[in-house]
Amino acid sequence: xxxxxxxxxxxxxxxxxxxxxxxxxxxxxxxxxxxxxxxxxxxxxxxxxxxxxxxxxxxxxxxxxxxxxxxxxxxxxxxxxxxxxxxxxxxxxxxxxxxxxxxxxxxxxxxxxxxxxxxxxxxxxxxxxxxxxxxxxxxxxxxxxxxxxxxxxxxxxxxxxxxxxxxxxxxxxxxxxxxxxxxxxxxxxxxxxxxxxxxxxxxxxxxxxxxxxxxxxxxxxxxxxxxxxxxxxxxxxxxxxxxxxxxxxxxxxxxxxxxxxxxxxxxxxxxxxxxxxxxxxxxxxxxxxxxxxxxxxxxxxxxxxxxxxxxxxxxxxxxxxxxxxxxxxxxxxxxxxxxxxxxxxxxxxxxxxxxxxxxxxxxxxxxxxxxxxxxxxxxxxxxxxxxxxxxxxxxxxxxxxxxxxxxxxxxxxxxxxxxxxxxxxxxxxxxxxxxxxxxxxxxxxxxx
Amino acid sequence: xxxxxxxxxxxxxxxxxxxxxxxxxxxxxxxxxxxxxxxxxxxxxxxxxxxxxxxxxxxxxxxxxxxxxxxxxxxxxxxxxxxxxxxxxxxxxxxxxxxxxxxxxxxxxxxxxxxxxxxxxxxxxxxxxxxxxxxxxxxxxxxxxxxxxxxxxxxxxxxxxxxxxxxxxxxxxxxxxxxxxxxxxxxxxxxxxxxxxxxxxxxxxxxxxxxxxxxxxxxxxxxxxxxxxxxxxxxxxxxxxxxxxxxxxxxxxxxxxxxxxxxxxxxxxxxxxxxxxxxxxxxxxxxxxxxxxxxxxxxxxxxxxxxxxxxxxxxxxxxxxxxxxxxxxxxxxxxxxxxxxxxxxxxxxxxxxxxxxxxxxxxxxxxxxxxxxxxxxxxxxxxxxxxxxxxxxxxxxxxxxxxxxxxxxxxxxxxxxxxxxxxxxxxxxxxxxxxxxxxxxxxxxxxxxxxxxxxxxxxxxxxxxxxxxx
Numbered sequence: 001x002x003x004x005x006x007x008x009x010x011x012x013x014x015x016x017x018x019x020x021x022x023x024x025x026x027x028x029x030x031x032x033x034x035x036x037x038x039x040x041x042x043x044x045x046x047x048x049x050x051x052x053x054x055x056x057x058x059x060x061x062x063x064x065x066x067x068x069x070x071x072x073x074x075x076x077x078x079x080x081x082x083x084x085x086x087x088x089x090x091x092x093x094x095x096x097x098x099x100x101x102x103x104x105x106x107x108x109x110x111x112x113x114x115x116x117x118x119x120x121x122x123x124x125x126x127x128x129x130x131x132x133x134x135x136x137x138x139x140x141x142x143x144x145x146x147x148x149x150x151x152x153x154x155x156x157x158x159x160x161x162x163x164x165x166x167x168x169x170x171x172x173x174x175x176x177x178x179x180x181x182x183x184x185x186x187x188x189x190x191x192x193x194x195x196x197x198x199x200x201x202x203x204x205x206x207x208x209x210x211x212x213x214x215x216x217x218x219x220x221x222x223x224x225x226x227x228x229x230x231x232x233x234x235x236x237x238x239x240x241x242x243x244x245x246x247x248x249x250x251x252x253x254x255x256x257x258x259x260x261x262x263x264x265x266x267x268x269x270x271x272x273x274x275x276x277x278x279x280x281x282x283x284x285x286x287x288x289x290x291x292x293x294x295x296x297x298x299x300x301x302x303x304x305x306x307x308x309x310x311x312x313x314x315x316x317x318x319x320x321x322x323x324x325x326x327x328x329x330x331x332x333x334x335x336x337x338x339x340x341x342x343x344x345x346x347x348x349x350x351x352x353x354x355x356x357x358x359x360x361x362x363x364x365x366x367x368x369x370x371x372x373x374x375x376x377x378x379x380x381x382x383x384x385x386x387x388x389x390x391x392x393x394x395x396x397x398x399x400x401x402x403x404x405x406x407x408x409x410x411x412x413x414x415x416x417x418x419x420x421x422x423x424x425x426x427x428x429x430x431x432x433x434x435x436x437x438x439x440x441x442x443x444x445x446x447x448x
Numbered sequence: 449x450x451x452x453x454x455x456x457x458x459x460x461x462x463x464x465x466x467x468x469x470x471x472x473x474x475x476x477x478x479x480x481x482x483x484x485x486x487x488x489x490x491x492x493x494x495x496x497x498x499x500x501x502x503x504x505x506x507x508x509x510x511x512x513x514x515x516x517x518x519x520x521x522x523x524x525x526x527x528x529x530x531x532x533x534x535x536x537x538x539x540x541x542x543x544x545x546x547x548x549x550x551x552x553x554x555x556x557x558x559x560x561x562x563x564x565x566x567x568x569x570x571x572x573x574x575x576x577x578x579x580x581x582x583x584x585x586x587x588x589x590x591x592x593x594x595x596x597x598x599x600x601x602x603x604x605x606x607x608x609x610x611x612x613x614x615x616x617x618x619x620x621x622x623x624x625x626x627x628x629x630x631x632x633x634x635x636x637x638x639x640x641x642x643x644x645x646x647x648x649x650x651x652x653x654x655x656x657x658x659x660x661x662x663x664x665x666x667x668x669x670x671x672x673x674x675x676x677x678x679x680x681x682x683x684x685x686x687x688x689x690x691x692x693x694x695x696x697x698x699x700x701x702x703x704x705x706x707x708x709x710x711x712x713x714x715x716x717x718x719x720x721x722x723x724x725x726x727x728x729x730x731x732x733x734x735x736x737x738x739x740x741x742x743x744x745x746x747x748x749x750x751x752x753x754x755x756x757x758x759x760x761x762x763x764x765x766x767x768x769x770x771x772x773x774x775x776x777x778x779x780x781x782x783x784x785x786x787x788x789x790x791x792x793x794x795x796x797x798x799x800x801x802x803x804x805x806x807x808x809x810x811x812x813x814x815x816x817x818x819x820x821x822x823x824x825x826x827x828x829x830x831x832x833x834x835x836x837x838x839x840x841x842x843x844x845x846x847x848x849x850x851x852x853x854x855x856x857x858x859x860x861x862x863x864x865x866x867x868x869x870x871x872x873x874x875x876x877x878x879x880x881x882x883x884x885x886x887x888x889x890x891x892x893x894x895x896x897x898x899x900x901x902x903x904x905x906x907x908x909x910x911x912x913x914x915x916x917x918x
Contacts, residue, residue, distance in 0.1 A: 021783060024783035024784070024833075024834070025779060025780075025783065026779075027481070027483065027775075027776060027779040027784075027785055028479055028480070028481050028482075028483075028521075029481045029522065029583070029775065029776040029779075030481060030520055030521060030522045030583065030586045031583075031585070031586065031773070031776055033520060033586050034562075034585055034586060043540050044520075044538075044540045045473075046473075046476040046477060046521070047470075047472055047473050047476045049476075051476075052476035055475060055476055055478075055479065056472055056475060056476065059475050064475065065471050065472060065475050066471070068471065068472065070470045070471065070472040070473070071472050074472060088776070089709075089712045089773035089774075089775075089776030089777040089779070089780075090776050090777065090779035090780055091711075091712065091780050
């Protein structure tokens with residue numbers, strides 16, 4: 001529980017730091033309501049809608065209400081999916097308001113010791129340091145390979161963990177070996193006529209847990225005609241920090257990445273994780289108050305491009321692509337769509353694969369409930385949202401659910417596992433399926 | 449007044465899950481889409497059926513507690529702002545369609561259903577429910593009935609009132625009555641159905657409604673006519689009507705509105721012209737074709753610089769959806785947007801547009817205008833900033849002038865948004881002191897304790913606007 005002193009501190013900082021013009025920009029028309037997953041799933045509770053949350057933030061600034069536990073609860077339950085932004089005729093930057101508010105609340109409230117320790121461990125020591133990321137994930141890899149996983153599963157030791165984590169343990173991909181994660185390529189030439197020079201943003205989770213997908217991404221870029229540089233000094237994008245009320249740390253990470261990329265003479269900086277990409281394109285906002293950085297941040301953000309977007313630009317979809325006959329559906333990454341406005345490109349790529357019948361699911365752009373670490377910290381709401389998502393997925397009869405972000409990928413795998421559908425359905429990252437489709441044809445032509 | 453005992457009683461009636469006293473919850477139900485009005489209620493109550501509504505109302509009546517029925521809170525006259533506290537009543541558990549009768553062409557529904565969901569359900573059966581307020585994707589049918597909402601199709605098809613056949617109502621004393629029915633004709637006594645439509649929640653709680661449906665028109669075509677002169681656009685509207693053509697939709701947007709809407713919707717609207725008319729006609733294909741040709745010709749005769757038909761249904765849909773976002777899109781320009789819906793006979797539309805322009809100049813305020821030109825229902829919207837009190841005063845004076853002008857042209861102070869708290873000080877302009885008095889007597893007869901949405905329709909004092917800071 002928050003004490004009076006904490007509340008006062010939070011209220012004062014709300015008055016000082018919240019962007020009041022942006023709060024006033026919301027004219028309360030309610031156009032955001034139907035787009036908000038938590039509003040829908042809470043049975044239309046205005047307290048869990050974007051309009052309601054903005055009203056609360058403004059009321060805290062105005063001194064009409066205290067920033068009590070219920071206000072914090074409402075902000076915590078927000079997925080941060082930003083589905084409210086593209087439907088807002090007034091153009092309110094809800095994501096920015098949410099980040100500001102969460103930052104103030106988290107920096108000024110005393111959390112319980114275990115939570116504080118866990119946050120500190122993850123936000124300060126693990127994610128910002130790729131070496132530690134590798135160390136940590138290779139522990140998981142050891143767990144998977146050593147037989148420990150089997151023992152743990154058999155002994156029922158896992159039952160001590162919440163259900164979501166237990167299922168998550170099952171769907172986590174096989175982690176690469178530590179030596180593989182440590183020796184990543186830093187330069188890759190184009191395999192066809194060179195059209196663009198790009199830098200690859202490899203990410204923290206993507207370059208460890210999802211290393212194979214990163215390899216597939218650079219392969220695709222090589223096939224599409226890109227020379228690729230992968231700067232070694234880059235690190236985690238800081239999105240998890242930014243969304244969880246750790247803005248200062250996110251800023252440090254942003255600066256590190258800007259430094260890592262700014263000297264490379266490249267056309268684009270390519271990402272393959274919607275969540276990271278949306279945070280990277282927002283670095284200019286994150287650093288807007290730092291005179292030495294604002295301009296450099298802007299130059300950086302202008303180069304950010306999702307892998308699907310550059311593939312379309314380089315006409316990759318006009319190449320021969322083929323898969324076994326199957327129905328495919330696509331689950332939008334919220335941040336790729338709402339943050340980077342990239343949603344047609346993945347669909348266009350999938351539709352251009354021969355053998356594929358693309359079926360759009362209902363509400364494909366509604367969040368799957370993954371939302372960073374939301375599915376672990378807000379498990380109940382997350383699973384409710386996932387249930388709806390799985391209903392829609394099942395209706396398409398798809399064999400493959402394609403995603404464009406690691407969080408969504410894990411969540412969809414979780415959904416498949418929970419529904420007991422792992423025999424007939426799989427979730428994949430879009431680059432993995434595109435590479436397969438491309439190499440299928442490539443092998444065909446070479447064998448001819 | 450709001451004692452622990454009453455709280456307990458409420459919990460007993462609707463279950464403790466359906467009563468909310470948390471400060472943050474009260475805050476998020478303290479407003480609707482109307483700027484400058486905000487006031488905290490004492491409780492949020494979500495009954496599960498008519499019987500529970502009746503018990504809640506009875507409890508309120510016995511204890512003189514205000515009760516405000518609320519849909520999705522999109523209304524624009526502060527109609528659902530709980531100005532005197534009390535209970536905000538939600539219908540989230542009462543949102544089911546009860547019956548679609550394809551023999552009588554009616555739909556019977558609970559009040560909490562979203563307007564657009566209802567429209568989709570009936571259209572899937574080849575039927576049509578025309579009232580389409582701009583907020584239909586969010587608004588609830590109960591709110592539409594209480595506000596007698598209009599919409600883009602009002603010109604040809606009328607407004608909500610024209611489709612309500614029967615109601616189930618909980619009166620302020622807790623009694624449950626049923627009015628009308630699946631009937632084309634019914635003159636048994638006073639027409640309480642019509643009285644309750646548009647009563648803004650001041651007479652009772654609507655818990656069920658039977659609505660009229662019509663066959664879905666075969667085809668629809670959508671057209672944009674562009675003008676370099678606002679007056680020419682307005683004259684085209686009158687010319688179309690006087691040529692005996694009644695389009696389904698005839699919307700007007702001025703240049704600043706076009707620019708912000710395009711900024712949001714990004715569908716390639718012409719932003720370099722001074723005004724456009726968005727025109728739709730529906731019906732049998734031959735008739736639609738003929739009407740559209742004739743309309744195009746009339747627009748050109750009235751100096752439209754370009755007239756173009758939407759090529760696909762998607763393009764047409766994009767245009768009307770964009771139009772529906774106009775008010776909220778205007779909020780991009782200034783922190784506060786105050787809109788009115790003064791309405792004049794359609795023949796006076798050109799005069800009204802001109803008058804609005806002059807009034808804006810006179811008070812040195814920015815007014816953008818869009819709206820349902822075809823039925824004389826304009827939405828002059830003032831862009832301002834609540835923090836600038838001096839300008840806000842000028843804005844209010846400008847609107848007062850606009851009301852007087854509308855009345856002078858044979859119009860009204862509000863065409864479709866309702867009086868609420870926002871226009872209560874001006875009601876007498878339209879209906880006269882005796883008219884207000886007659887309405888007040890009706891109100892007293894139904895609700896002698898004044899528990900139903902108090903502070904609405906009837907002004908409390910001489911103050912022009914009942915501005916309640918939270």
